[in-house]
Amino acid sequence: MxxxxxxxxxxxxxxxxxxxxxxxxxxxxxxxxxxxxxxxxxxxxxNPRLPPAELEPEDKAVNHNMRVRKSTLRALGKAAEAHGMSVKQFIMTAVAEKGVQVAGHDLENGKITPWKDR
Structure with missing residues (x-):
């Protein structure tokens, strides 16, 4: 066929x-x-007065990997836990405080994985 x-x-x-x-x-x-x-x-x-539709491109999540020393990651984990945040939220909050525009979803508190389970 x-x-x-x-x-x-x-x-x-x-x-x-x-x-x-x-x-x-x-x-x-x-x-x-x-x-x-x-x-x-x-x-x-x-509605003839409506302007043409403007579509915003989808803001998809992508991966970004960084290699850091174990001691740095351990310190980030402890600092994030002390603030009641995930490491990602802790880092993104610090980046936002420096004036970088960070998407709202990246500032949300995700799953907090204890350091011993990583």
Whole structure:
């Protein structure tokens, strides 16, 4: 069994429809361009004064690894425990205090793992 390739509209065609630059040409192109045009016209009918939607990119969690001496990590663990924080929260709070913009989720208190269990 062979699958037939499906023709997909490229992003420039959909963008052109959304910006109404080539409205008539795009209507004859593809169903996805038609859906983009329909969605835009529906949004304009509901509230024509709304500005175009602005999407913020997702702020995903990523890993950052640092190699430190055992004594440093042990000291961080003890200091964080004394403040009732996780090591991550302790470090991120210190970084935020230096003026670096830190995401709110990074300042939340996560699971505190006792040093002996690390």
């Amino acid at each position: 062979t699958l037939k390739p499906r023709k997909r509209a490229d992003a420039s065609g959909i963008t052109a429809v959304a910006l109404q630059q080539s409205h008539n040409a795009a209507l004859n192109e593809s169903p996805s361009a038609q859906r983009a045009s329909d969605a835009l016209s529906t949004a304009r009918m509901v």
